[in-house]
Amino acid sequence: MKKLLIIHGGGPTPVLNASLFGAIKAAKRFNIKNILGARNGMQGAVDEDFINLGDISSENLSNLLTTPGTAIGSSRYPMNESEYLNMVKMIEKNGISHILMNGGNGTMDTCGKLKAACDDYGLNIKIMGIPKTVDNDIAVTDHSPGYGSAARYMAQSVQELCADVKSLPIHVVVLEALGRNVGWVTAASSLAEDAGLGPDLIYLPELDFDEDKFLGDVTNLLTKKKGIVVVASEGLHKKDGSPIVEPIFKSGRATYFGDVSSHLANLVVKKLGYKARSEKPGLLGRASIQMQSQVDRQEAEDVGRIACEAVLEGESGKMVAIRRKSNDPYEIEYYLMDVEKAMMHERKVPMEYINAQGNGLNENFKKWCRPLIGVDLPKMIAFN
Incomplete structure (x- = not known):
């Protein structure tokens, strides 16, 4: 049985919850019953402190689109090398099969290292990155939601x-x-x-x-x-x-x-x-x-949805990125890039x-x- 874990990392944005909305909606379309959120980011994941996101009502799910910050919490928890093996064992213990990590280049660094740790351990976990930062400093992607x-x-x-x-x-x-x-x-x-x-x-x-x-x-x-x-x-x-x-x-x-x-x-x-x-x-x-950009909100929702769809279809070790096709009229396309390209690159x-x-x-x-x-x-x- 598939079990999805969503982790938020780093500073909040006005549209981070829109990505959460997109991911949860996509998971429900895939008929995923077990959708978990790590309470307050990697700290919650390490502590096995999870929020059940599968039973959220349609009304509360829609309210995510107009709520700033992150409804499941975030953190700047610094993972040291020894903790990655503990994380892998936690994932195995809880029967988690798929992970979405939403954050900036620091979170993408953690995403890539966790994927490598799972591979080294022989645990076949699918992990995908969702870009997020108001700073706009994630490498490669044209811009970042937030x-x-x-x-x-x-x-x-x-x-x-x-x-x-x-x-x-x-x-x-x-x-x-x-x-x-x-x-x-x-x-x-x-x-x-x-x-x-x-x-x-x-x-x-x-x-x-x-x-x-x-x-x-x-x-x-x-x-x-x-x-x-x-x-x-x-x-x-x-x-x-x-x-x-x-x-x-x-x-x-x-x-x-x-x-x-x-x-x-x-x-x-x-x-x-x-x-x-x-x-x-x-x-x-x-x-x-009040100042939320509707373009930003839609793109945040899109990357959350696409990341969830991709990871549930078997993709792993990637991040959803945005490619600019035209400024006027504004046109973009989404694609998957190797998460290593975003790991700590400003x-x-x-x-x-x-x-x-x-x-x-x-x-x-x-x-x-x-x-x-x-x-x-x-x-x-x-x-x-």
Whole structure:
């Protein structure tokens, strides 16, 4: 009898539950009765703490589509080498035949290693990866479910912030974006320009941060306008690779970054003598159903469904990926790639998407990103 285990790993997204919805619906179509969720990710799997997902009502299943986070919980549980054999024995003990692992490149690393451990042990388990991350840093795939909604949140929030600053142009405002070592979420703020009000400066971690250049950019703008909006990535670093603000805490791959926006605002105050303030939406940027992209939600549901169908049909050691066929009209196709290609490989913003000054994005990026955020942002106007 087939028994399916679903494991979520890493940070939540506004559409992670849509992938769970897609996977459960597909499993039910295959008449799978035993559908388990690991409570709070790999920690739950290690502890054999499972949630019965097979008896969920149709109403509660549909509610997953409009619930952010993850209904079964996640974790950043770091698996050491010795624990993989214990996991294999747990899988055998509980009669689990198929596993879906939904997460980012760290989760795909675990997925690949667990598959190898099962093979070495001689246990014929089918394991499949489902991509998920607001950071958009999973290698190979064109983009990852979770990113489109985070990008929409960032674009519209920055648009609204720009309208506020233009209304009372008395300070420099620095907004900090999530994204760890990559600048995809930060870059999405450039789409605010499409609706008439966009940021003045954008700084990504793909480029070394130069404090003097930053202050020069701000100084130059202050000769033309009194209110300035800057969007900066939490992962900004100096030329030597060290962060511009020391992290508050580090545990394995999990980094709790220092307050970059506050640091940059303080630089403006201290070095330029101009009023400045910082803003930091933080977790709100990955928890907003109000800003959920319908394109993102559909793709999240699709990858969950396709992964479940593929693993139940015998595929293993793969991850569902997305290939872009066209920007306008937007067209993609799904395919299975070897999970090894996504194991701990970060996908950064290409240099051809960044403007020549290194403080903004160009039209190449916008053409790529626009379809992912769904319907157009609301149009805004200013007469001053």
